[in-house]
Amino acid sequence: MNPLPPDARRALEPTDNELQAQLAPLTGEERRFVALATAPGDDELRMLRARLPRSAARRSRLAPGLLLACAALLLVWWLLPAPVVVATPEAGALVVAADAARWPVGEQRALDGALALSTSIGIEPAPAATLRLLQQDANGARLELVDGAATFEVDPNGGGRDLRVQAGEVEVRVVGTRFTVRRAGDAVDVAVARGRVEVRRQGSIRTLGAGEARSWPAPDEPLPLDDGAEPVGAPPSPTAALQPVAPPSSPDPSAEQARSWAALLDRLAEAPPAAALAEVDAWLAAAATGPLTDEAQVHRLLLLAEAEPPRRALSDVERWLAVSRASPSFPRVHLLRAELLALDQRCDEAAASIAVVRAMGSAGLQERAAAVAEACGG
Amino acid sequence: MDDLSPAGAGDDAVDRLYRAHGRQVLAWAIRLGGPQLDPQDIAQEVFVVALRQIARFRGDAQATTWLYGITRNVVRNARRVAWLRRLVGWEGQPEPVHPGVASDEAIDLLQRRRAVQRALDGLGAAQREALVLCDLEERSAPEVAAMIGAPVGTVYSRLHAARPAFRKRLLREGIAPLAEADNVVPLRRPQ
Numbered sequence: 001m002n003p004l005p006p007d008a009r010r011a012l013e014p015t016d017n018e019l020q021a022q023l024a025p026l027t028g029e030e031r032r033f034v035a036l037a038t039a040p041g042d043d044e045l046r047m048l049r050a051r052l053p054r055s056a057a058r059r060s061r062l063a064p065g066l067l068l069a070c071a072a073l074l075l076v077w078w079l080l081p082a083p084v085v086v087a088t089p090e091a092g093a094l095v096v097a098a099d100a101a102r103w104p105v106g107e108q109r110a111l112d113g114a115l116a117l118s119t120s121i122g123i124e125p126a127p128a129a130t131l132r133l134l135q136q137d138a139n140g141a142r143l144e145l146v147d148g149a150a151t152f153e154v155d156p157n158g159g160g161r162d163l164r165v166q167a168g169e170v171e172v173r174v175v176g177t178r179f180t181v182r183r184a185g186d187a188v189d190v191a192v193a194r195g196r197v198e199v200r201r202q203g204s205i206r207t208l209g210a211g212e213a214r215s216w217p218a219p220d221e222p223l224p225l226d227d228g229a230e231p232v233g234a235p236p237s238p239t240a241a242l243q244p245v246a247p248p249s250s251p252d253p254s255a256e257q258a259r260s261w262a263a264l265l266d267r268l269a270e271a272p273p274a275a276a277l278a279e280v281d282a283w284l285a286a287a288a289t290g291p292l293t294d295e296a297q298v299h300r301l302l303l304l305a306e307a308e309p310p311r312r313a314l315s316d317v318e319r320w321l322a323v324s325r326a327s328p329s330f331p332r333v334h335l336l337r338a339e340l341l342a343l344d345q346r347c348d349e350a351a352a353s354i355a356v357v358r359a360m361g362s363a364g365l366q367e368r369a370a371a372v373a374e375a376c377g378g
Numbered sequence: 379m380d381d382l383s384p385a386g387a388g389d390d391a392v393d394r395l396y397r398a399h400g401r402q403v404l405a406w407a408i409r410l411g412g413p414q415l416d417p418q419d420i421a422q423e424v425f426v427v428a429l430r431q432i433a434r435f436r437g438d439a440q441a442t443t444w445l446y447g448i449t450r451n452v453v454r455n456a457r458r459v460a461w462l463r464r465l466v467g468w469e470g471q472p473e474p475v476h477p478g479v480a481s482d483e484a485i486d487l488l489q490r491r492r493a494v495q496r497a498l499d500g501l502g503a504a505q506r507e508a509l510v511l512c513d514l515e516e517r518s519a520p521e522v523a524a525m526i527g528a529p530v531g532t533v534y535s536r537l538h539a540a541r542p543a544f545r546k547r548l549l550r551e552g553i554a555p556l557a558e559a560d561n562v563v564p565l566r567r568p569q
Contacts, residue, residue: 026513026541033553035514037490038498040404044418048400051422052392053429189418215416265455302462 047184050126050149108132108146121163125150126182134166142166149182149189171200179208189215257287261296273307298329305336310344331361338372347376391432395425399445406449409510412499413492415456423452443525450507450526497547505540512537 026034040048110130121141125131129148135141140162154163154174165172167183172190174197182189190199191213199206199214208214264283280300287293301320304313317337324330334353341350350372357369403424407417427448498506511522512533519537523530 026544030545030548031513031516033490034494034548037487037494038405038408038514040401040408040417041487044404045400048404048418048421048425049396051418052396052425213419215418265459299462 043185043187047182047187047189050182050184051189106132106134108144122153123150124153140164145181145183147183149180151178151180153178169201173198173200187215189213260287273303277303277307294324294327294329297324298327298333301333301336305340310340314340314344331357331365335361335365335369335372338369342372342376350376392425392429395428395432399441400425402442403445403449405515406446406510407453408491408495409498409514410449410453410503410507411456413495414460414499415453420449420452420456423456424449427452440524446525454503493551493553494548497544497551497553500547501540501543505536505543508533508536509540509544513541 108130109132110125123131123143126149129150130146131150132144132146133141134144142164143166145165145167150165152163152165152174163174165174165181167181167188167190168186170181170188170190172179172181179190179192179197182191190197190208192208196207196209199208206214260283264279277300280296280303284293284296284300287296297320301313301317304316314337317333317340321330321333321337324333327333334356338350338353338357341347341353354369354373357365361369400421404417404421407415407420407424411417411420424445428445431448498510501509507526508522511517511525512519517525519530519533523533526533
């Protein structure tokens with residue numbers, strides 16, 4: 001039989017519209033309902049704008065020599081102290097040295113440049129950020145972020161380092177750290193760059209460590225309590241307000257290692273588990289020891305659990321556990337071991353890891369360990 | 379098309395990108411990211427990557443297609459990391475992300491959004507993106523094929539599989555589909 005000529009074949013093919021119709025598309029109301037339910041609101045859009053950088057980086061087309069000269073100038077500029085307005089406390093007000101203006105307690109003002117409240121507290125406001133000074137004394141200061149975003153930096157070795165920032169119903173208290181608070185209406189974002197902060201809201205406290213960020217827009221939603229968090233009103237630890245909080249051991253590595261790990265995570269998104277595993281192995285082989293190597297090793301174990309049969313993954317998990325008792329991920333990796341053993345139908349052996357998680361793990365880990373125990377029949 | 383060419387990259391590129399595409403990128407983040415991820419985080423990351431790459435944007439593709447490609451990668455990465463973290467309990471139950479106000483209307487909208495996100499989340503990634511781009515955003519199959527770099531026939535076959543699966547999951551979430559013939563019964567919202 002002769003095949004149809006191409007023109008005739010094309011004429012017989014259904015059009016796009018006909019094909020779409022055959023596929024029973026969502027009805028108009030279904031589509032509107034689903035599209036409306038997932039459409040971003042104006043508030044969300046404003047919050048997004050507040051989170052975006054002020055400007056895009058330009059790509060230089062300068063000649064390499066000129067680039068080098070620019071780099072040298074940049075280095076000099078970077079080494080110079082940043083222009084910061086220093087404010088000194090006075091009864092009931094701060095005196096801002098740059099213009100000798102007073103910032104009385106209770107007054108709201110838009111800051112247009114970096115400000116040092118003391119030798120140990122710095123504020124870098126975003127444009128149009130508005131703050132109100134609520135209290136200041138020799139120990140520190142209490143500020144309200146009325147609107148916009150500002151980054152706060154506290155030197156744990158300086159005097160007067162107790163800083164509290166109120167943003168709506170959220171209060172961030174810090175001793176020795178760098179963090180950013182953004183506020184748009186009732187929505188508040190807190191992001192911690194270094195150290196650790198306590199966030200209090202509606203009678204509950206949670207701590208955020210370096211690299212962590214949280215949003216609390218809904219006034220009625222209380223903060224989940226951290227493990228060991230004290231309810232507001234409980235007697236504070238006598239040294240809590242005075243001691244710098246040690247930065248967490250996990251993600252505060254050298255910038256270079258952090259960049260390379262972030263780039264690796266980007267690549268992993270595209271890779272199947274086996275290829276991702278090879279990438280992490282290569283990264284670990286090249287990486288100097290640092291806080292991220294622990295995270296990378298645990299990440300590797302997870303990939304291994306995904307890519308390999310349980311027995312193969314288990315041998316690496318057990319090797320890691322044998323030498324990593326001090327790692328903060330120790331109970332978590334024990335949970336992984338229990339899950340792999342359960343998968344391998346070796347529930348008797350899983351019991352020891354479940355016991356470790358129950359003894360050392362957070363509430364969330366303990367719940368998961370309980371689920372593994374239940375899957376093992378008790 | 380928006381001026382996103384290298385010559386257009388500069389100090390107000392952020393504003394131009396945000397004004398032209400902010401709502402769209404945020405909508406993709408909500409629809410493709412699912413209930414476990416913060417759409418603000420995803421959209422922010424998309425813009426950060428876009429601004430980093432804007433000088434390399436050659437303008438021979440639609441800006442929407444270019445941004446969708448970035449969104450797709452960011453979402454895939456975020457979903458994977460979230461999955462890995464949940465696997466060993468690094469993150470407990472996901473914290474709900476709120477639109478910013480807590481009026482009854484906002485809570486109602488949030489509940490509906492969560493239900494739809496869970497229904498979308500039950501689809502595979504390929505089916506989810508076909509359904510979102512074709513049905514929710516009413517793009518033509520050839521346009522979607524160009525955006526995702528797949529043949530038009532593939533888009534149709536994914537849609538074919540996605541629609542009944544999505545309806546079934548909407549029902550499971552308590553959202554009843556309309557009567558087939560006449561569109562008189564309003565969609566029920568989840569209780």
